[in-house]
Amino acid sequence: MGLKKQHRSPAEGEFLFEIDDTPLDEILTSFGGLPLLLRTARSLGLAASVQRHLQLKQRRRGLDEASYVESFLALNAVGGECLDDFDVLREDPGMAAMLGYEPPSPEAARKFLYQFHDEEKIEQAQQQQLDLQRASIIPGESEALAGLAAVNRDVVGELGRRCPDQKIATVDLDATIIASHKRQARPTYQGTSGYQPLLALWAEMDVVLADQFRDGNTPAIQEPLAVARRAFGALPETVSEYYFRGDAACYETDLLDWLRDEKRQKGPQSFIGFAVSAPMVAPLKAEIQRLDQSAWQIYREDTEAVLECAVVPYYPAEKGARYREPLRYVAIRVRQKQGELFAGGGAVKHFAVATNLWDWKPQRLLEWHREKQGSIEALHDVLKNELAAGVLPCGRFGANAAWLRLSALTHNVLTAMKRLVLPAELLRARPKRLRFLVFTQPGRFVHHAHRLKLRLMRAWRRFSNWAWAFEQLPLPAPG
Numbered sequence: 001m002g003l004k005k006q007h008r009s010p011a012e013g014e015f016l017f018e019i020d021d022t023p024l025d026e027i028l029t030s031f032g033g034l035p036l037l038l039r040t041a042r043s044l045g046l047a048a049s050v051q052r053h054l055q056l057k058q059r060r061r062g063l064d065e066a067s068y069v070e071s072f073l074a075l076n077a078v079g080g081e082c083l084d085d086f087d088v089l090r091e092d093p094g095m096a097a098m099l100g101y102e103p104p105s106p107e108a109a110r111k112f113l114y115q116f117h118d119e120e121k122i123e124q125a126q127q128q129q130l131d132l133q134r135a136s137i138i139p140g141e142s143e144a145l146a147g148l149a150a151v152n153r154d155v156v157g158e159l160g161r162r163c164p165d166q167k168i169a170t171v172d173l174d175a176t177i178i179a180s181h182k183r184q185a186r187p188t189y190q191g192t193s194g195y196q197p198l199l200a201l202w203a204e205m206d207v208v209l210a211d212q213f214r215d216g217n218t219p220a221i222q223e224p225l226a227v228a229r230r231a232f233g234a235l236p237e238t239v240s241e242y243y244f245r246g247d248a249a250c251y252e253t254d255l256l257d258w259l260r261d262e263k264r265q266k267g268p269q270s271f272i273g274f275a276v277s278a279p280m281v282a283p284l285k286a287e288i289q290r291l292d293q294s295a296w297q298i299y300r301e302d303t304e305a306v307l308e309c310a311v312v313p314y315y316p317a318e319k320g321a322r323y324r325e326p327l328r329y330v331a332i333r334v335r336q337k338q339g340e341l342f343a344g345g346g347a348v349k350h351f352a353v354a355t356n357l358w359d360w361k362p363q364r365l366l367e368w369h370r371e372k373q374g375s376i377e378a379l380h381d382v383l384k385n386e387l388a389a390g391v392l393p394c395g396r397f398g399a400n401a402a403w404l405r406l407s408a409l410t411h412n413v414l415t416a417m418k419r420l421v422l423p424a425e426l427l428r429a430r431p432k433r434l435r436f437l438v439f440t441q442p443g444r445f446v447h448h449a450h451r452l453k454l455r456l457m458r459a460w461r462r463f464s465n466w467a468w469a470f471e472q473l474p475l476p477a478p479g
Helices: 032-043 046-053 065-078 084-090 095-099 106-114 119-132 145-164 225-233 253-260 282-289 360-373 378-383 397-420 433-440 466-472
Strands: 027-029 168-175 193-195 198-202 209-213 241-246 272-277 297-301 307-312 328-336 346-353 442-448 451-456
Touching: 027 095, 032 046, 032 065, 032 095, 032 272, 032 397, 032 433, 032 466, 046 065, 046 145, 065 084, 065 095, 065 168, 065 397, 065 433, 084 106, 095 119, 095 451, 106 397, 119 397, 145 209, 145 397, 168 225, 168 378, 198 225, 198 378, 209 225, 209 397, 225 253, 241 360, 253 272, 282 328, 282 346, 297 360, 307 360, 346 360, 360 378, 378 397, 397 433, 433 451
Parallel strands: 168 241, 241 272
Antiparallel strands: 027 442, 168 198, 198 209, 272 346, 297 307, 307 328, 328 346, 442 451
16 A cells, blocks of 8 residues: 655644734733623622721722722632732733723732731730740731621622522531741641641532631641631521531530530521541540441442441540530441551551431431532632632731632632522532633723723623623612
8 A cells, every 4th residue: 555645734834824013902801701700799799898897098099998809809710829910910901991990010919918917916826825835826817807707708698698598508617738838837737838727618508608817837626616606607697507517626625515505605596417527536446346247337338448337335524514415426437348458557447427416327427527528628629729829929927818818709709600690500610610611701892882892702602691690790789
């Protein structure tokens, strides 16, 4: 057979055009879909909430607080991950037309973040650390940080008002490590330096209820109750059924006592069903090992291991004279199918969950508790790797705390946008997917009939009814 004639590929030829370096007179944008996010934020009353809770500026020059907050949301949404990326927004010709103002410069944005830092709060925490001889302490929040938290509560409340059918709220609480090489960062249990914030998520709605920025050497088990209280306090009045999930860091006396007390302070006056991982202390392990083989039931299995579960008759002594129902402990036994040993040398591993849900079957309880891996742990991944929380902007504790909170606020507005106007199949879409499908649509601003209009270069197949979307996102009445 003869050799086929080789054709020159278009991928190796000259371009069919020439570069013209004459600047365009038209107003173009690379982020033609961003107005959908901005409209969502404005419809939720974000600007009015900022004006109520956040007063930082001493003079009326430059951007106001609401414009700064909205600019940070835009930066997060389109993929910016550092302050210098504000230059990319400023270089986009259509960005100012979309926002109604020019985004801040990196230096102006940095100064805005600095206003959330209160050095006096840090000094007070350091003195308290010395007085109490603790390895770590949690600084109090500045007035500005507290104001930003109030803004987030308002956003969650308004979203809850628009989704009144969601009566159940499961609060997932968990810490995550944000690596940092800044001089002020403290060593973490992973051996790196960084910070270890604690976050609480409303699992059913996928919105951040509360967050607390912490040094890297502050263990998650240290004072988790404060964040749990703030989380339940942020839930809208439409919620009538409450639950809580956490890992072993939530197996902490003050938190468990608060969850078990239906007359609790600063929280809902009703039952909160919860499940938290229990540390494998010696008495608990001994009770698990004494269980008869007939007590174990298959929980689940995969290609490598069999997982079994059993209720453990374990009732540790508790402080306090007041009677209350004891906790229920459910054990998990993990056995490898091939008979191989685990890294620690044993053939079997044991875990346990403590709960006040006595009526649930063990399998149901464990499956429900495990769902937090797809909620709060997924949130950590989104905030750090798809929004800007994973790259902290500076060494000032309060400024970094605000940076994280602004990323969480962006996540909540994105969730609201998905729930209120996007197709159902995109309810779980992550920010990277939304950028590809919605935000990065090329667009052109044109003047027509004395009005400025945005024309998109392409209509997204699954979402082209922008007029309908804006009708679903009405702006609050002035004042």
